[in-house]
Structure formats: C-alpha cells, structure tokens
Amino acid sequence: MTLPESHQIFACASGCLRGVVLTAAEMGLMDRFSSIELKERDLVQTDNEQLLIQGVTDILQNLPQLPRAVLLFPACVHHFLGCDLRYVYKTLRERFPQVDFAECFMDPIRQTKSLTPEERLRRAISRLLPPQAKTPRTANIIGSNLKTDPQSDFARLLQQGGWLLRDMTRYSAYDDFLQMGGSCLNLYTNPFSLPAVRELKKRLGQDFLYLPQVWRAADIETALQALLSRLDFTETQREASRLDIRLWQKRAEQALQAARAVVGTRPVALDLTFTFRPLNLARLLVEQGFHVTRLYSDAFLPEEEADFLWLQQHAGAIELFATKNPDMRILPRKADGRTLALGQKAAYFCSTPYFVNYVEGSGSWGFAAVTELARLMAEACHHPQDIRAAVSPKAWGGPSIL
Incomplete structure (x- = not known):
C-alpha cells in the first residue's frame, strides 16, 4: 500500500485472504485492494492461468481509472498447480501496456528455503524502477513500511550535508517513486530489503548500506560512521557531524536516566x-x-x-x-x-x-x-x-x- 497510485490484487483461498483484507480495511484503503478467491473446485476444474488473467482484467476494467502499477500476489497453491506465471504476466502486460506489473507472491511455505514474501515483495517493487542518469547527492530509503522520521540520525546527517533522501512511503505520485531509480545510494533499516538492494546494485549500479535498527550507543555510532564514510562530506562537515552525534548521544543518555527514574x-x-x-x-x-x-x-x-x-x-x-x-x-x-x-x-x-x-x-x-x-x-x-x-x-x- 505504500507504493503510490498502485493497486493490490491477491489471488488465493478465503482463509489466506482474511489477514490482508483486514489490513486494507484497517488502513482505510479498500479502494486500492481487490481479490480473486480460489475455490476447491478450481484446483481440478479450472484453467488457473486464465482465471488469473481474466480475473485481473475484470478488476482493472471496472476500476474508476487504471492504476499506474499493479501488485499481483499469487499464492502457494499456484506453485502446487505448476501455474505458468510468465505467460500470465506476459499476457497482462500486452493487455495493459500502460500499467507496471510487480510480480509479487504470497507463499510463506517457502520462506525457510527461499525468499520470504516480505523479501520478494520488496524486490518486486524495486524492479519497477527504470535505469536513468544518476543525480548527485541523492539517497533512497528502501523497503520501510513506515515513513522515516526526519529527526532520525541518518536523515539529519544527510540533510546537513546537502543530500536529498527519497522515501517511497512519503510519496503520493508514482512518478516521484520512479525517480528513486536515479539515486546514488540505497539505505535500508529493514533486513527484508537485502535482496532488493543487492539486485538494484547489479541492475542500476546503486551502492547500498545497511543501517541496522540498533539501540546501543556503540552500535549506533558504528552505523553512523559507516554512513559518513559513504558521503562526500568535507572535513569540516565531518567534524561537525561527529560533534552532533556526541550531542545526540548525550541527550539519549539523559532521556534514559529520566525514564529509569519513572519506570x-x-x-x-x-x-x-x-x-x-x-x-x-x-x-x-x-x-x-x-x-x-x-x-x-x-x-x-x-x-x-x-x-x-x-x-x-x-x-x-x-x-x-x-x-x-x-x-x-x-x-x-x-x-x-x-x-x-x-x-x-x-x-x-x-x-x-x-x-x-x-x-x-x-x-x-x-x-x-x-x-x-x-x-x-x-x-x-x-x-x-x-x-x-x-x-x-x-x-x-x-x-x-x-
């Protein structure tokens, strides 16, 4: 749902649909969610490639306007049925050339042997980014479910150094998301983003850096120093950043002491x-x-x-x-x-x-x-x-x- 101007379509049984339906309803975004429900008879009596193709076609033709992107989620059962998903996506792209299709999957049965659904989703979304010329001093935050707090340490360091941080969760226009393909550096705090950033480095030449969601001072400082080593700061800027980091650490320590007194x-x-x-x-x-x-x-x-x-x-x-x-x-x-x-x-x-x-x-x-x-x-x-x-x-x- 964080991808702007997109529509999600889940194709699975009703039991699997329950959680995602409730999530869409909780977010107030049911208008951006559709489903193709599989019945037991579909396992033996239905051409499931055509069920997907016709189901998606019917959904898109009945929307008020076509979305810029569709996130299609087949399920575990499509593996069992040997469904030809390459044919499905090829046909859909021919029918709707103005729509970008992200090849997602809701198949948690494979998450111990292959990519998890969360990893696969982030990689599928990243594949929508087209090759383009790089814009100096631009960085992406990749794979986060939540909007990045502008007061986060790495966001403040980037801003102070004149870097632009692009965050898909803050965009309302699909074209803004596409511009992320022109950034120089991908940052990620969500560990499920690793397959996406690895592929972006290979496909678009974007370097990446993991900023783990750590809490201890020594671990935070290690991550911030790794970020500083990737940024084209002057020595004066680097020293100012080090002073800021020490100040932020002191404030955090004081806040913890105050909380300890209350707790x-x-x-x-x-x-x-x-x-x-x-x-x-x-x-x-x-x-x-x-x-x-x-x-x-x-x-x-x-x-x-x-x-x-x-x-x-x-x-x-x-x-x-x-x-x-x-x-x-x-x-x-x-x-x-x-x-x-x-x-x-x-x-x-x-x-x-x-x-x-x-x-x-x-x-x-x-x-x-x-x-x-x-x-x-x-x-x-x-x-x-x-x-x-x-x-x-x-x-x-x-x-x-x-």
Whole structure:
C-alpha cells in the first residue's frame, strides 16, 4: 500500500485472504485492494492461468481509472498447480501496456528455503524502477513500511550535508517513486530489503548500506560512521557531524536516566514487532538498569548473536516465549500488574495496560529513536491504555468480513 497510485490484487483461498483484507480495511484503503478467491473446485476444474488473467482484467476494467502499477500476489497453491506465471504476466502486460506489473507472491511455505514474501515483495517493487542518469547527492530509503522520521540520525546527517533522501512511503505520485531509480545510494533499516538492494546494485549500479535498527550507543555510532564514510562530506562537515552525534548521544543518555527514574523496578517485556533488533534493545535496557523480564519472539537475526550471548550471561533470568507456539493460546495472560510492555504482542500476552504502541521502531532510528522511546516509556507508566482497542482490528476476535 505504500507504493503510490498502485493497486493490490491477491489471488488465493478465503482463509489466506482474511489477514490482508483486514489490513486494507484497517488502513482505510479498500479502494486500492481487490481479490480473486480460489475455490476447491478450481484446483481440478479450472484453467488457473486464465482465471488469473481474466480475473485481473475484470478488476482493472471496472476500476474508476487504471492504476499506474499493479501488485499481483499469487499464492502457494499456484506453485502446487505448476501455474505458468510468465505467460500470465506476459499476457497482462500486452493487455495493459500502460500499467507496471510487480510480480509479487504470497507463499510463506517457502520462506525457510527461499525468499520470504516480505523479501520478494520488496524486490518486486524495486524492479519497477527504470535505469536513468544518476543525480548527485541523492539517497533512497528502501523497503520501510513506515515513513522515516526526519529527526532520525541518518536523515539529519544527510540533510546537513546537502543530500536529498527519497522515501517511497512519503510519496503520493508514482512518478516521484520512479525517480528513486536515479539515486546514488540505497539505505535500508529493514533486513527484508537485502535482496532488493543487492539486485538494484547489479541492475542500476546503486551502492547500498545497511543501517541496522540498533539501540546501543556503540552500535549506533558504528552505523553512523559507516554512513559518513559513504558521503562526500568535507572535513569540516565531518567534524561537525561527529560533534552532533556526541550531542545526540548525550541527550539519549539523559532521556534514559529520566525514564529509569519513572519506570523504577517495574518489569519490562518486549516483543519482535517492536523492533527488528529486540535483543539489542533488551541489552540496552538491562545495561541502563531496567528490569527486563520477558521477550516474545519466534526467531532472532544472526546479527543478534552477540547480544543473545551477553543477555544469557548477564540477564539469564529473562523468559523467552515463541509467539507462534500453540501453547500461547492457553498460557495465563497475566504478569505483574505493573509490567511495562514494549509492543502490542507483549502487552497482549502480559495483559497489561501500560505499553508503548510501536511497530518496527515507528520510523525512527538512532539516538533520536532512543530519546523518543525513553519519553514514551515514562509516559506509558502514567497513562494506561486499552490493549483490546489496540489489537482488535485484526488480532482479537475480529469477525471475517469476506
């Protein structure tokens, strides 16, 4: 939905459609979403290539106007059926030459052996960018679900150096998105973006840099120094940037101290939806004297191994829960009534009204993110919220609207 002037079409069974339909409805963007529902009889009685072609054709012909791009999502079943998707896309492009088709896939069954749907989606969108002349001092943020906070450390460094940061999530025009093909550098904080930036480097010659969503001062500074090494700053600009970084770090440390005074000995729980680097955040909180008691995550990135081992040694009492474990449905959803949760899943499983309602860092990064998080942690302790209202749109008893 972040791709401007685009339309999404999912082709799958009703059970698979439920989640994506509810997401589109939650965002208020049902006018940019359509579906082709597969029935059981379609597995044996239907020409599924023609079902896709005619289904997409019917959808597009009945829209008020053609979208600039269509994100078509076949599903796992199309693998099983041996559906000739090359023929499908070739035919659709011939019928609608003015529309760009992104070859997406909703096939989570392959995510342990191939690209995940999230990785495939980001690569498919990046393939829409055409080759073009490079514009000096331009950078893209690739693959983020949320708008980049302009106060994020890397955004401020780019602005101070006269660089333009292009962010698809902030665009309302498809032509603005296409200009991203002329940028010199691709930045990404979402680890699912790696296949996309690798291919863009090969296809468009755009260099890329990973800015992991880290929280500890040493790790943030390492990432910022890596960014500075890629930018054509003068020595005066580099020194000014180093002074700014030290100032941002000091503010973050002061904010954490203030939050620690408010949070006190409250148990703290956090989950995998809050940040891509939950172990790094947990380590920061433990180092700052917070009482972290629970982590809700199904897996960790390999780059978090050092943080995992550190927590194992210095905070081994932290409980680790896999949110996908079926037992989570019946385990008691009660914790210390004062628990401060970071993320909706942690708040839900701990049944606590004290939580920070973040997803994927809320678009912020670096010391700016740490400073804002500290403020929100203190605020959450004073202002309880209704967790049911926060998660009801999809996760808590939401009725099917198919």
